[in-house]
Amino acid sequence: xTRTREWVYAWLLLLPAATLLALFTHYPAIANLWHxxxxxxxxxxxxxxxxxxxxxxxxxxxIFWQALTNNLWYALGTIPLSIGIALAMxxxxxxxxxxxxxxxxxxxxxxxLPMIAVANIWLFFYTPGYGLLEQITHALGxxxxxxxGSPSTALPALMVVTIWKESGFFxxxxxxxxxxxxxxxxxxxxxxxASRAYFFRRVTFPLLMxxxxxxxxxxxxxxxxxxxxxxxxxxGGPDNATSLLxxxxxxxxxRFWDSSYAAxxxxxxxxxxGAVALFQFFFLERRTHYQ
Amino acid sequence: xxxxxxxxxxxxxxxxxxxxxxxxxxxxxxxxCWTAFHPxxxxxxxxxxxxxxxxxxxxxxxxxxxxxxxxxxxxxVTMVLAAQLVLVTLAAYAFxxxxxxxxxxxxxxxxxxxxxxxxxxxxxxxxxxxxxGIKDTILSIGLPYMASAFGIFLLxxxxxxxxxxxxxxxxxxxxSPLQTLWKVYVPLAKPTYIAYALVSISxxxxxxxxxxxxxxxxxxxxxTVGLQVFSATDQGIDWxxxxxxxxxxxGPLLIAFLLFQRQFVQSFIRAGIR
Numbered sequence: 383x384t385r386t387r388e389w390v391y392a393w394l395l396l397l398p399a400a401t402l403l404a405l406f407t408h409y410p411a412i413a414n415l416w417h418x419x420x421x422x423x424x425x426x427x428x429x430x431x432x433x434x435x436x437x438x439x440x441x442x443x444x445i446f447w448q449a450l451t452n453n454l455w456y457a458l459g460t461i462p463l464s465i466g467i468a469l470a471m472x473x474x475x476x477x478x479x480x481x482x483x484x485x486x487x488x489x490x491x492x493x494x495l496p497m498i499a500v501a502n503i504w505l506f507f508y509t510p511g512y513g514l515l516e517q518i519t520h521a522l523g524x525x526x527x528x529x530x531g532s533p534s535t536a537l538p539a540l541m542v543v544t545i546w547k548e549s550g551f552f553x554x555x556x557x558x559x560x561x562x563x564x565x566x567x568x569x570x571x572x573x574x575x576a577s578r579a580y581f582f583r584r585v586t587f588p589l590l591m592x593x594x595x596x597x598x599x600x601x602x603x604x605x606x607x608x609x610x611x612x613x614x615x616x617x618g619g620p621d622n623a624t625s626l627l628x629x630x631x632x633x634x635x636x637r638f639w640d641s642s643y644a645a646x647x648x649x650x651x652x653x654x655x656g657a658v659a660l661f662q663f664f665f666l667e668r669r670t671h672y673q
Numbered sequence: 674x675x676x677x678x679x680x681x682x683x684x685x686x687x688x689x690x691x692x693x694x695x696x697x698x699x700x701x702x703x704x705x706c707w708t709a710f711h712p713x714x715x716x717x718x719x720x721x722x723x724x725x726x727x728x729x730x731x732x733x734x735x736x737x738x739x740x741x742x743x744x745x746x747x748x749x750v751t752m753v754l755a756a757q758l759v760l761v762t763l764a765a766y767a768f769x770x771x772x773x774x775x776x777x778x779x780x781x782x783x784x785x786x787x788x789x790x791x792x793x794x795x796x797x798x799x800x801x802x803x804x805x806g807i808k809d810t811i812l813s814i815g816l817p818y819m820a821s822a823f824g825i826f827l828l829x830x831x832x833x834x835x836x837x838x839x840x841x842x843x844x845x846x847x848x849s850p851l852q853t854l855w856k857v858y859v860p861l862a863k864p865t866y867i868a869y870a871l872v873s874i875s876x877x878x879x880x881x882x883x884x885x886x887x888x889x890x891x892x893x894x895x896x897t898v899g900l901q902v903f904s905a906t907d908q909g910i911d912w913x914x915x916x917x918x919x920x921x922x923x924g925p926l927l928i929a930f931l932l933f934q935r936q937f938v939q940s941f942i943r944a945g946i947r
Contacts, residue, residue, distance in 0.1 A: 402820035
């Protein structure tokens with residue numbers, strides 16, 4: 383094939399995917415920026431250019447700040463714990479443990495279930511006066527507590543669901559990394575007289591670092607991307623205590639139908655995700671070579 | 674780490690910890706099963722002799738058009754996967770084996786989707802679907818996901834490992850690039866295809882927020898949205914029925930997972946290490 387023909391061929395192969403990507407990823411990202419500078423069209427008034435007004439409103443919007451802070455706490459509360467649990471799970475099921483296959487299944491099962499279904503189950507679990515959690519706390523002699531109904535415990539209650547759902551997913555990646563690790567390392571360390579804790583700290587954990595970074599990036603994205611359980615369990619309440627950024631976008635955009643303010647909010651989310659992308663590029667891609 | 678002789682105490686503690694965590698992890702599911710298979714009088718009353726019943730499933734099935742929801746989900750998942758496999762294969766082939774101006778820029782533009790997923794562009798994509806006039810259709814749920822950056826990336830990696838000699842041999846035999854793709858690359862990438870398919874199926878079976886926004890009728894709603902509509906509209910908060918509906922909607926996926934457990938886990942690993 384001649385060079386030009388090869389170019390044309392390659393672009394033709396790319397064309398279908400490129401069209402859809404442009405239409406549903408690149409165009410909306412740019413259109414979103416443009417729409418955030420416009421007012422929301424109403425029946426009688428078409429959209430008009432209002433400059434940074436949506437962003438001024440955003441800075442003055444206490445609910446936006448709350449959703450953003452909630453989201454950061456949510457990320458901080460779920461990510462380290464789910465990664466830690468995932469690592470413990472992987473170390474356990476990597477060893478010769480009685481019932482290893484069963485345990486692996488138990489840990490991983492929440493991952494394959496839809497978040498929405500899982501949220502329904504947990505909603506029942508948390509139901510005041512009736513749910514399993516209440517029954518347990520009652521049996522132990524504690525009083526009643528509305529876990530999802532009080533602002534101080536609602537977000538942590540949701541975090542538990544997230545940790546429960548995600549740990550098993552992250553475990554898989556750790557398990558894969560552990561299994562590709564040479565057993566000679568442990569043998570050598572044992573001969574040298576290194577303790578197990580020392581071996582883990584100085585050999586296993588550093589070798590797992592690429593996996594940890596990979597899992598970390600995924601966990602951060604998920605913390606900003608997944609709000610299904612909020613729709614089911616709290617609808618952002620009580621008093622916006624569990625409103626996360628994407629949930630707030632959904633509320634503004636599809637319950638109050640203020641699409642340009644929702645566009646401004648989406649820009650914040652896109653900037654956050656962009657920051658994650660840069661982090662990944664500088665810390666992750668540098669260490670792993672694909673070519 | 675079998676080189677280390679672990680003291681019986683430490684081993685016992687670890688086994689205990691692992692099992693405690695495993696049981697804790699299964700507890701919510703076990704609870705849902707208990708509630709779903711017993712009359713509502715027993716939903717929080719754990720008597721081992723409680724009568725088993727399927728009545729909750731029957732009631733849930735009759736209370737909402739779940740059959741239709743299942744059909745919708747199956748159509749959605751099949752359609753998305755079929756489109757993805759074609760689009761992703763062609764694009765990955767171009768990136769893996771063709772040299773053309775703008776390749777690196779184009780690839781970077783594809784990778785943008787790994788961060789800016791359709792999941793967060795809901796406002797604009799809703800606008801686009803309205804303009805295209807396909808709002809509230811199964812097609813509109815799947816369309817934003819069909820050109821999958823993740824799939825392109827994954828398959829490009831696999832195609833790059835195919836020896837050039839095989840490619841050249843096929844060309845010498847007179848194969849066109851598309852025939853080479855079909856006869857050499859696709860068969861060799863079969864494990865990757867399986868991995869990708871499993872990940873895609875579970876993702877789209879479980880997807881919720883976008884379908885919730887873009888659909889508005891029984892004819893297009895997937896089962897996740899159907900479940901939410903069902904449990905949010907007042908069912909007299911009969912948890913037995915809601916639990917039954919929840920298990921029912923996850924049933925096919927859960928059964929598939931239990932049957933193909935090993936493949937599932939391997940697929941997630943293969944898809945994750947990129």
